[in-house]
Amino acid sequence: MRKVVLVTGASSGIGLALCKRLLAEDDVLHLCLACRNMSKAEAVQADLLTSHPTAEVTIVQVDVSNLQSVFRASKELKQRFQRLDYVYLNAGIMPNPQLNIRALLSGVFSRKVVHVFSTAEGLLTQEDKVTADGLQEVFATNVFGHFILFRELESLLCHSDHPSRLIWTSSRNAKKSNFTLEDFQHSKGHEPYSSSKYATDLLSVALNRNFNHQGLYSSVVCPGTVLTNLTYGILPPFVWTLLVPFIWLFRFFANAFTLTSYNGTEALVWLFHQKPESLNPLTKYMSATTGFGNNYVIHQKMDLDEDSAEKFYQSLLELEKHVKTTVQKPDN
Numbered sequence: 001m002r003k004v005v006l007v008t009g010a011s012s013g014i015g016l017a018l019c020k021r022l023l024a025e026d027d028v029l030h031l032c033l034a035c036r037n038m039s040k041a042e043a044v045q046a047d048l049l050t051s052h053p054t055a056e057v058t059i060v061q062v063d064v065s066n067l068q069s070v071f072r073a074s075k076e077l078k079q080r081f082q083r084l085d086y087v088y089l090n091a092g093i094m095p096n097p098q099l100n101i102r103a104l105l106s107g108v109f110s111r112k113v114v115h116v117f118s119t120a121e122g123l124l125t126q127e128d129k130v131t132a133d134g135l136q137e138v139f140a141t142n143v144f145g146h147f148i149l150f151r152e153l154e155s156l157l158c159h160s161d162h163p164s165r166l167i168w169t170s171s172r173n174a175k176k177s178n179f180t181l182e183d184f185q186h187s188k189g190h191e192p193y194s195s196s197k198y199a200t201d202l203l204s205v206a207l208n209r210n211f212n213h214q215g216l217y218s219s220v221v222c223p224g225t226v227l228t229n230l231t232y233g234i235l236p237p238f239v240w241t242l243l244v245p246f247i248w249l250f251r252f253f254a255n256a257f258t259l260t261s262y263n264g265t266e267a268l269v270w271l272f273h274q275k276p277e278s279l280n281p282l283t284k285y286m287s288a289t290t291g292f293g294n295n296y297v298i299h300q301k302m303d304l305d306e307d308s309a310e311k312f313y314q315s316l317l318e319l320e321k322h323v324k325t326t327v328q329k330p331d332n
């Protein structure tokens with residue numbers, strides 16, 4: 001039977017590279033591209049089917065920042081599929097990033113230079129806004145829309161005789177110091193991206209605790225620093241091009257500069273092959289590239305505790321209850 005893999009944000013960057021690599025591993029997959037932009041998705045579908053004619057590649061339209069769209073897409077997926085083997089929760093945004101030049105310069109001359117550049121800790125702030133559903137946009141896109149997608153698809157994912165997998169694209173930029181349970185949407189801070197990725201890590205831990213016994217396993221990955229539309233929002237492409245020779249040298253000291261989307265998907269593809277029972281729920285799997293350009297996967301213990309993860313999960317359930325009273329769900 002074909003394995004069924006759903007990928008959000010499959011239209012560009014890491015999601016697109018992931019689709020190509022998964023089909024290179026298994027060319028009879030059923031790959032479902034979950035994208036907000038249909039014309040981009042159709043171009044990707046045509047391209048993937050040309051290179052892998054034995055695969056099945058379908059599309060579901062979803063804007064993960066819009067709850068009505070998530071409910072509609074979930075309904076469609078439940079009509080189309082009996083089960084999903086893998087769901088890559090990869091779509092994400094970092095809107096209006098601002099580089100903190102002072103932090104950048106002090107990072108260059110500090111002893112923590114490798115850490116600062118590998119994680120972008122303290123280097124980036126973003127301007128968030130509120131969505132039509134009344135949620136902070138970064139949280140809605142990177143976390144909550146995906147959480148609701150999972151909740152709506154539980155019946156396709158939770159089968160104790162047949163494990164299913166959730167694989168979240170998190171980041172090395174996920175920092176405990178940027179997240180609070182009291183303001184988990186990060187409406188008061190200036191680093192909503194970091195907060196949302198820390199929230200993803202917490203959620204994954206809680207999902208394992210609550211759903212492993214039903215055959216659902218969740219993991220988080222960091223792709224490293226990859227040149228995509230997201231990073232081109234931080235610095236324009238020509239500046240990255242000028243920096244690339246320095247980054248190649250820097251790779252001898254810091255393994256996080258994966259640079260290409262292909263390299264960045266190393267951990268995502270590695271997880272595709274692992275037995276979920278063998279994975280540690282408290283570990284983040286991170287793509288890495290050596291100075292000589294070889295890819296590998298780093299296992300890093302996450303800076304979090306299971307108690308906070310459970311509290312955050314309960315808060316999301318509360319928020320889910322609330323939005324279901326305000327957002328119109330399509331009839332099942």
Ligand SMILES: NC(=O)c1ccc[n+]([C@@H]2O[C@H](COP(=O)([O-])OP(=O)(O)OC[C@H]3O[C@@H](n4cnc5c(N)ncnc54)[C@H](OP(=O)(O)O)[C@@H]3O)[C@@H](O)[C@H]2O)c1
Binds near residue numbers: 012065141223229
């Ligand atoms: N690049 C990096 O260095 C880096 C590092 C760490 C983590 N990440 C994470 O990697 C993931 C992929 O990012 P990327 O670097 O590949 O950036 P990207 O090229 O901008 O890709 C982002 C993808 O998410 C989709 N997307 C954004 N908002 C969406 C929405 N509301 N609904 C549905 N789809 C939406 C985009 O669709 P459109 O094509 O329609 O815009 C695109 O397919 C993100 O979660 C990001 O946070 C990236």
